[in-house]
Amino acid sequence: MxxxxxxxxxxxxxxxxxxxxxxxxxxxxxxxxxxxxxxxxxxxxxxxxxxxxxxxxxxxxxxxxxxxxxxxxxxxxxxxxxxxxxxxxxxxxxxxxxxxxxxxxxxxxxxxxxxxxxxxxxxxxxxxxxxxxxxxxxxxxxxxxxxxxxxxxxxxxxxxxxxxxxxxxxxxxxxxxxxxxxxxxxxxxxxxxxxxxxxxxxxxxxxxAEALKYACNAFHATKVSFANEMGRIFRYYGVDSREVMRIFVQDTSLNISPYYLRPGFAFGGSCLPKDLRSVLHLARVNDTDLPLLAGTLATNELTVRDVVDRVVAGPGREIALLGLSFKHATDDLRESPSVELAERLIGKGYNLRIYDAIVNPSRLVGANLRHVTSKLPHLQRVLTDDPIAALAGADLAIVSATDTAAVHALLTTPPARTIDLSGRLGDAVEALPGYEGVGW
Ligand SMILES: NC(=O)c1ccc[n+]([C@@H]2O[C@H](COP(=O)([O-])OP(=O)(O)OC[C@H]3O[C@@H](n4cnc5c(N)ncnc54)[C@H](O)[C@@H]3O)[C@@H](O)[C@H]2O)c1
Structure with a gap:
C-alpha cells in the first residue's frame, strides 16, 4: 500500500x-x-x-x-x-x-x-x-x-x-x-x-478506540503510583516492598488479571473497605499521605452518591432494589454498597422493595446481623425472594442481581426506568425502554 x-x-x-x-x-x-x-x-x-x-x-x-x-x-x-x-x-x-x-x-x-x-x-x-x-x-x-x-x-x-x-x-x-x-x-x-x-x-x-489509549495510560500511571504508595507506607514497618510486590504479581487470578476491572457499582464487603482504612490509618500515624488509596475510598463513595443523585433527579417514589449483598452468591451484607444505597434512599423517603435470591433476614447471624439491624432495621418487612413482587408497581428498578429470576422478572414486568449496576443483565434487558447503565 x-x-x-x-x-x-x-x-x-x-x-x-x-x-x-x-x-x-x-x-x-x-x-x-x-x-x-x-x-x-x-x-x-x-x-x-x-x-x-x-x-x-x-x-x-x-x-x-x-x-x-x-x-x-x-x-x-x-x-x-x-x-x-x-x-x-x-x-x-x-x-x-x-x-x-x-x-x-x-x-x-x-x-x-x-x-x-x-x-x-x-x-x-x-x-x-x-x-x-x-x-x-x-x-x-x-x-x-x-x-x-x-x-x-x-x-x-x-x-x-x-x-x-x-x-x-x-x-x-x-x-x-x-x-x-x-x-x-x-x-x-x-x-x-x-x-x-x-x-x-x-x-x-x-x-x-480513542478512550482505550487513555484507559491504558491512566492504568499504567496508577500502577506505578500504587507500587510507590506500598513502598511509602510499609518502609515505616521495616518491610521491603520490592519483595512484597515481587510476590504480589505472582497472583494472576486476582491481582494481575481481568478481575476487578469491570466498570460497575462500588466495592464493599467485609474486607476491602476495612483493610483499606487500616492502611490509611498506618499512613496517618506515620504522618504520611497515600492520596491514591485515599482517593479510592472517595471515588467509591461517589459511585454510591451518583446513583442516589440519579434517582433523585428522576420521577417516582416506588423503587425495586434487585440484589442486596455486595457480590453474587453470598449473604454477607457487611459494608454492602447496596445496603448503603438502600439506607440513603429510605432516608430520603423512597419506598423500597428489595429482592435478593440468597439473603434471608431470619438466617442472618453475628456481625452480619448487627450490620443489617443498624443500617436497615426494617429489612424483614421490605425484603422478598420474588423479584416480580419487588417490581410490582415500581417506577424504577436498581439492579445488581444477575440471576435468571431477576432477568426474567425485568423482561416480564419492566419498570419505566432501570438502572443497571452490574452490566451483566444481557442484551434483552439493555434493549428495554428506560434502561440506563451505571457507567455506560
Ligand atoms: N512518544 C510515545 O511513546 C507515544 C506512544 C504512543 C502514542 N503517542 C502519541 O502519539 C502522538 C505523537 O507522539 P510523538 O511522541 O511521536 O510526538 P513528537 O512530538 O515526537 O512528534 C510529533 C511530530 O509532529 C510534527 N507535526 C506537527 N504538525 C504537523 C503537521 N501538520 N504535519 C506534519 N507533521 C506535523 C511535529 O513537527 C513533530 O515532529 C501523540 O499524540 C502522543 O501522545 C506517543
Missing part, C-alpha cells in the same frame, strides 16, 4: 520505518525540516534503538521517503496515518491544533494530488486524542474543505501503544491492534496494512 505518515516524531518515524521494512511504500511528512532532513539522508530523526538502521534500509530500498510537501505524500496514497503531537494546554486539555492542521493538509493536498486507483483514502489518527475527536474535530475540518475530485475519505482512530526506548519491539509486538471506525473500507484497509503483525485487528466504535 502507499502510506502517508504525518508527523515524524517518535511514533511517526518508527511507524514509517517499520511499515517500509514490511514492503509498504511510505512517505513521511513533517512541517519540521529537522525531522525530514535526517530521513532523506538515511538517518533516524529521533533516538530510538535500531531505528537508524531501519531508516537507512528503507531509504536505500526506495520504500521510505520524507518530505515537507503533503501533496507528494498524498499522491495515489491509500492511507494517511496522523502521528502528530497532541500536547497538554496550560489548563490540561488536549491541544488538537496539530491534528486539525494535518487533516486540513490532507484535505487540501487531495485537490492537487492524483487519487489512489480505488478513489478511497483512509485518514487514520494514531495520536492520542480524547473521545469525539475523530467524529467532531476531524469530521469538521473535512467538512470545511471543499471535496476533491476522485478522493473519498473514510476516517478512523487506531491508537499506538509503543514505548520510547523499545519502540521497534513494541511496534512489532503490540498488545492489540484496535481500529475505531464505522467505515468498513477503512477497517479492511487497516487489516491489510497491519496484516504482517499477525495480530487480529479488532474493529470497534471510534470513541472506544
Amino acid at each position: 502507499k502510506v502517508a505518515v504525518f508527523g515524524l516524531g517518535y511514533v511517526g518515524s518508527v511507524t514509517a520505518a517499520c511499515l517500509a521494512a514490511n514492503g509498504h511504500d511510505v512517505w513521511g511528512v513533517d512541517v519540521d525540516t529537522a525531522k525530514v532532513g535526517p530521513i532523506t539522508e538515511g538517518h533516524s530523526p529521533v533516538v530510538e534503538p535500531g531505528l537508524d538502521e531501519l531508516v537507512a534500509d528503507g531509504v536505500a530500498a526506495g520504500r521510505l521517503h520524507a518530505t515537507t510537501d503533503p501533496r507528494l505524500a498524498l499522491e495515489r496514497a491509500d492511507v494517511s496515518l496522523i502521528c502528530v503531537g497532541t500536547p497538554s494546554t496550560a489548563a490540561g486539555s488536549t491541544d488538537l491544533t496539530y491534528i486539525r492542521r494535518a487533516v486540513r493538509d490532507i484535505a487540501e493536498a487531495a485537490h492537487v494530488a492524483e487519487p489512489p486507483e480505488s478513489g478511497f483514502h483512509s485518514i487514520v489518527v494514531r495520536s492520542t486524542v480524547p473521545p469525539g475527536t475523530v467524529d467532531d474535530v476531524v469530521a469538521q475540518v473535512l467538512a470545511d474543505v471543499p471535496a476533491a475530485d476522485g478522493f473519498t475519505f473514510g476516517t478512523a482512530m487506531c491508537p499506538e501503544f509503543l514505548r520510547e526506548g523499545s519502540g521497534l519491539a513494541d511496534f512489532y509486538d503490540p498488545p492489540f491492534v484496535v481500529v475505531g471506525t464505522r467505515n468498513a473500507k477503512v477497517g479492511t484497509a487497516l487489516t491489510d496494512l497491519f496484516g504482517f503483525l499477525g495480530v487480529d485487528v479488532q474493529v470497534v466504535d471510534v470513541r472506544t
Whole structure:
C-alpha cells in the first residue's frame, strides 16, 4: 500500500520505518525540516534503538521517503496515518491544533494530488486524542474543505501503544491492534496494512478506540503510583516492598488479571473497605499521605452518591432494589454498597422493595446481623425472594442481581426506568425502554 505518515516524531518515524521494512511504500511528512532532513539522508530523526538502521534500509530500498510537501505524500496514497503531537494546554486539555492542521493538509493536498486507483483514502489518527475527536474535530475540518475530485475519505482512530526506548519491539509486538471506525473500507484497509503483525485487528466504535489509549495510560500511571504508595507506607514497618510486590504479581487470578476491572457499582464487603482504612490509618500515624488509596475510598463513595443523585433527579417514589449483598452468591451484607444505597434512599423517603435470591433476614447471624439491624432495621418487612413482587408497581428498578429470576422478572414486568449496576443483565434487558447503565 502507499502510506502517508504525518508527523515524524517518535511514533511517526518508527511507524514509517517499520511499515517500509514490511514492503509498504511510505512517505513521511513533517512541517519540521529537522525531522525530514535526517530521513532523506538515511538517518533516524529521533533516538530510538535500531531505528537508524531501519531508516537507512528503507531509504536505500526506495520504500521510505520524507518530505515537507503533503501533496507528494498524498499522491495515489491509500492511507494517511496522523502521528502528530497532541500536547497538554496550560489548563490540561488536549491541544488538537496539530491534528486539525494535518487533516486540513490532507484535505487540501487531495485537490492537487492524483487519487489512489480505488478513489478511497483512509485518514487514520494514531495520536492520542480524547473521545469525539475523530467524529467532531476531524469530521469538521473535512467538512470545511471543499471535496476533491476522485478522493473519498473514510476516517478512523487506531491508537499506538509503543514505548520510547523499545519502540521497534513494541511496534512489532503490540498488545492489540484496535481500529475505531464505522467505515468498513477503512477497517479492511487497516487489516491489510497491519496484516504482517499477525495480530487480529479488532474493529470497534471510534470513541472506544480513542478512550482505550487513555484507559491504558491512566492504568499504567496508577500502577506505578500504587507500587510507590506500598513502598511509602510499609518502609515505616521495616518491610521491603520490592519483595512484597515481587510476590504480589505472582497472583494472576486476582491481582494481575481481568478481575476487578469491570466498570460497575462500588466495592464493599467485609474486607476491602476495612483493610483499606487500616492502611490509611498506618499512613496517618506515620504522618504520611497515600492520596491514591485515599482517593479510592472517595471515588467509591461517589459511585454510591451518583446513583442516589440519579434517582433523585428522576420521577417516582416506588423503587425495586434487585440484589442486596455486595457480590453474587453470598449473604454477607457487611459494608454492602447496596445496603448503603438502600439506607440513603429510605432516608430520603423512597419506598423500597428489595429482592435478593440468597439473603434471608431470619438466617442472618453475628456481625452480619448487627450490620443489617443498624443500617436497615426494617429489612424483614421490605425484603422478598420474588423479584416480580419487588417490581410490582415500581417506577424504577436498581439492579445488581444477575440471576435468571431477576432477568426474567425485568423482561416480564419492566419498570419505566432501570438502572443497571452490574452490566451483566444481557442484551434483552439493555434493549428495554428506560434502561440506563451505571457507567455506560
Ligand atoms: N512518544 C510515545 O511513546 C507515544 C506512544 C504512543 C502514542 N503517542 C502519541 O502519539 C502522538 C505523537 O507522539 P510523538 O511522541 O511521536 O510526538 P513528537 O512530538 O515526537 O512528534 C510529533 C511530530 O509532529 C510534527 N507535526 C506537527 N504538525 C504537523 C503537521 N501538520 N504535519 C506534519 N507533521 C506535523 C511535529 O513537527 C513533530 O515532529 C501523540 O499524540 C502522543 O501522545 C506517543
